[in-house]
Amino acid sequence: MALEFQNVSKRFWPNRTPALRDLTLKVEPGEVLGLVGRNGAGKTTAIRIAAGVSLPGSGNVQVDGHPLDREKVAASRLLGWVPEESVHEESAKVEPLLRYYAAIVGDVEPARIGELLETWGLTQFRRRRVRTLSLGMRRRLSLIASELTQPKYLLLDEVFNGLDPEAVVTVRAWVRERRAAGCGLLLSSHNLRELAKFADRVAVLHEGRLLKVLDRAELHERPSRVVRVQVPGFDEAGLRVLERFGTPELVPGGALVRGEGVDAGGIAAALVHAGYVVQGLTREDDGLEELYLELVRGAT
Amino acid sequence: MSAILADLRRTLFAPATIVTLILVLLLAGLFDVGSTPSLGRPFDYGYNSGYAFSYEYNGGFVFWFYVFNGHGAPIAGANLTVSVPAGGNSSSVPAVSGSATTGPDGRATVTIARNDSTTEFTIESVSSGGTDEWTGPVGATPPGDVVPGPGTLSLVDSGPYDLTPTMLLFCPGPSGGAPDGPSLEIRANYSAPDPREVQLSLTPVTSDVTTYVIPRGELPLSSSRIDFLLLNRNGSELAGMSETPRELSVVPYNQTFWGQDLLEDTNQWGFVVPLVAIGLGYAAYARPRSSRSLEPVLGxxxxxxxVxxxxxVSAVVPLAVVVAAAVVIEFAIYGPVSGLAPALLAMIWAGLFLEAVAFLGFVFLLAHLLRSAGLVAVVAGGVAGFLAFFVSDTIYLVAELGHTSTPSGALGAAPLWNPTQLAGAAIGEYFSWLGSPGEGWSGLPSAGTLFGSLLAVTAFVAISAPVVALMLARRRD
Known part of the structure; x- marks a missing residue:
């Protein structure tokens, strides 16, 4: 049981640019799979194909064994889609639009729309037309629409883009809650660091091709490249202590140590041994961007 | 089911639907719908008096009337009044008048008890088609001689864009009974200096009301005048009427005046109904597709x-209602309701509906071929305008069917249901028609061929366009 891309390819007219090339990928229930790549890498295309909004040129998507091309209704009952842009009918009012979507879904309890409006803070805007809503409110409308099917898999396309900090926190909490509830999430972003906060795995796409799927270990257990040391009254002598761990640099409140696989534990021990009071030791760079760039450079 | 109702509600309340309906009402006002309705023509053509009478003198005057609509079908409930002023041959005779109301057969009889040998009579007809008044001399004649009055020979189903001009003949016999051996002769006169005349037909008249479809295709190309003569049993002329081929023919596309004349002369519903279809198709599919608001639904x-x-369906249902309303309005207000059977009204509705559905399918198809919904509307509207203003469209199919008062008669009169007619060389005939506008009769295709071909094309588009759109929807984004 999973959401599976099976050798999915897609080209766009009129110049036949390949948007996806032979993508094979699987999202398990209870897992957050990130999709990362620069603009035009194929993230949105992959999500739109999985949502049934766009048709693959070849290959197929299966949702818990239901092929999207032949069992679209059954497959879509397990899916919820949050598009990057608001593509809802601009002239429609919020609640009637949701009731329209509910009528298409078919088995939505009448009270559920009210509950979802309340949950996402749109109750007071339920009579407003879509065109009058802010970007954040439109995103919430999309989130509500995606929940009408009570989906087992969620397809979230750049879901944090354009949101205010409060909304980002809300959506993050929702993503975690859905994962905890056993929902599989496919979450696209061009921000690998943001994805790494949620994702169990991250698929790196480049020019429509899947370069690599980074697992949890690769995402979270990469050696540090920069370590910040917080030591009051840090001085040149302290820098000399740090030289054997990398390239130290004096900064206000302490120092930065750069190098491949900087040993944070060793730094702490050496500084204490030298008589410094270490107030903090943080990894400034988890190496994700560098890893991504390496993958892309390798592909090109 | 709830999904269909939801889509129906969405389409009905879509801004484009509302704008379309307002636009259509404005256009209907601009067109002055009803001033020259394409079906059920009122009495505003010079050669269509709307009523006919004949009279007989036998010590008093007996007038036999027949009141008819633009198709020659009877109008019931028309009030006819014959007035004779005081005086005349006997100066002491006071003014007298008589009146009667036509029955379902459109006929009425008025008797005037006055024995003047000659005097001025005023005759007024008031019917749903309008009011007509005639004043003229009516003289005493030998008993048994029926004198034809105005309207004895009347052209019906003629004028701009009508395809089958028909001569209506009202010719009651003595005492209002069967005709006493008259005949109708149709003659064509060649253009000067050619002095020739040719007899086209000589037909015995056996009923008091008869219609003759004018054999347009048989008329000489260069004929300048067509004479219609009612002859008595001895061959002498009882009544006559002349027309030119131009007046009997279709007004060619390039001789229609622009502006108000064009709007008044064209087939209003033939344009308005496709506009409604385009508006509904735009609201239901073209606009949501181009604005991507269909995508959340596809998800x-x-x-x-x-989808x-x-x-x-959400566009077809209101379309059916709008077309039905259009037909009801047209006929309730302006049309000869008394002259057409409900089945014919249903056929008229079906013809317009078929046309509307064809345009709806066309819009759905265009929505898959063109990115912009605005462009879809412009292209579809352009086609609708071209067909409505320059080509007779399917409403004339039902106009043709409307020539007779019963469906079976209509079907018998129009060869539209003959498959060989449907497969006729529509394009060739059509271009020959365009190529020789206004030059007489030869360039005109038969109404059956034209209408049948248009029907076939319309039906083909109505069925194939949505099917192709469906295939594209399943295979392309």
Missing amino acids: LPTTRAG LIRRY
Whole structure:
């Protein structure tokens, strides 16, 4: 049981640019799979194909064994889609639009729309037309629409883009809650660091091709490249202590140590041994961007 | 089911639908719908008096009337009044008048008890078609001689864009009974200096009301005048009427005046109804597709085919209601309701509906071929305008069927249902028609061929366009 891309390819007219090339990928229930790549890498295309909004040129998507091309209704009952842009009918009012979507879904309890409006803070805007809503409110409308099917898999396309900090926190909490509830999430972003906060795995796409799927270990257990040391009254002598761990640099409140696989534990021990009071030791760079760039450079 | 109703509600309340309906009402006002309705023509053509009478003198005057609509069908309930002023041959005779109301057969009889040998009579007809008044001399004649009055020979179903001009003959016999051996002769006169005349037909008259379809295709190309003569049993002329071929023919596309004349002369509903279809297709499918607001729906548990079919149905249902309303309004206010059977009204509705559905399918198809919904509307509207203003469209199919008062008669009169007619060389005939406008009769295709071909093309588009759109929807984004 999973959401599976099976050798999915897609080209766009009129110049036949390949948007996806032979993508094979699987999202398990209870897992957050990130999709990362620069603009035009194929993230949105992959999500739109999985949502049934766009048709693959070849290959197929299966949702818990239901092929999207032949069992679209059954497959879509397990899916919820949050598009990057608001593509809802601009002239429609919020609640009637949701009731329209509910009528298409078919088995939505009448009270559920009210509950979802309340949950996402749109109750007071339920009579407003879509065109009058802010970007954040439109995103919430999309989130509500995606929940009408009570989906087992969620397809979230750049879901944090354009949101205010409060909304980002809300959506993050929702993503975690859905994962905890056993929902599989496919979450696209061009921000690998943001994805790494949620994702169990991250698929790196480049020019429509899947370069690599980074697992949890690769995402979270990469050696540090920069370590910040917080030591009051840090001085040149302290820098000399740090030289054997990398390239130290004096900064206000302490120092930065750069190098491949900087040993944070060793730094702490050496500084204490030298008589410094270490107030903090943080990894400034988890190496994700560098890893991504390496993958892309390798592909090109 | 709830999904279909939801789509129906969405389409009905879509801004484009509301704008379209307002636009259509404005256009209807601009066109002055009803001033020259394409079906049920009122009495504003010079050669269509709307009533006919004949009289007989036998010590008093007996007038036999027949009141008819633009198709020659009877109008019931028309009030006829014959007035004679005081004086005349006997100066002491006071003014007298008589009146009667036509029955379902459009006929009425008025008796005037006055024995003047000659005097001025005033005759007024008031019917749903309008009011007509005639004043002229009516003289005493030998008993048994029936004198034809105005309207004895009347052209019906003629004028701009009518395809089958018909001569209506009202010719009652003595005492209002069967005709006493008259005949109708149709003659064509060649243009000067050619002095020839040719007899086209000589037909015995056996009924008091008869219609003769004018054999347009048989008329000489260079004929300048067509004479219609009612002859008595001895061959002498009882009544006559002349027309030119131009007046009997279709007004060619390039001789229609622009502006108000064009708007008044064209087939209003033939343009307005496609506009409604285009508006509904735009609201239901073209606009949502181009604005991508269809995408959230495609992401729900439904299929692409299901979305298209529901949106199509959501436009077809209101379209059927609008077309029905258009027909009801046209006939209730302006048309000869008394002259047409309900089945014919249903056929008229079906003809307009077929045309509307063809345009709806066309819009759905265009929505898959063109990115911009605005462009879809412009292209479809352009086609609708071209067909309505320059080509007779399917409403004339039903106009043709409307020539007779019963469906079976209509079907018998129009060869539209003959498959060989449907397969006729529509394009060739049509271009020959365009190529020789206004030059007489030869360039005109038969009404059956033209209408049959248009019907076939319309039906083909109505069926194939949504099917192709469905295929594209399932295979392309």
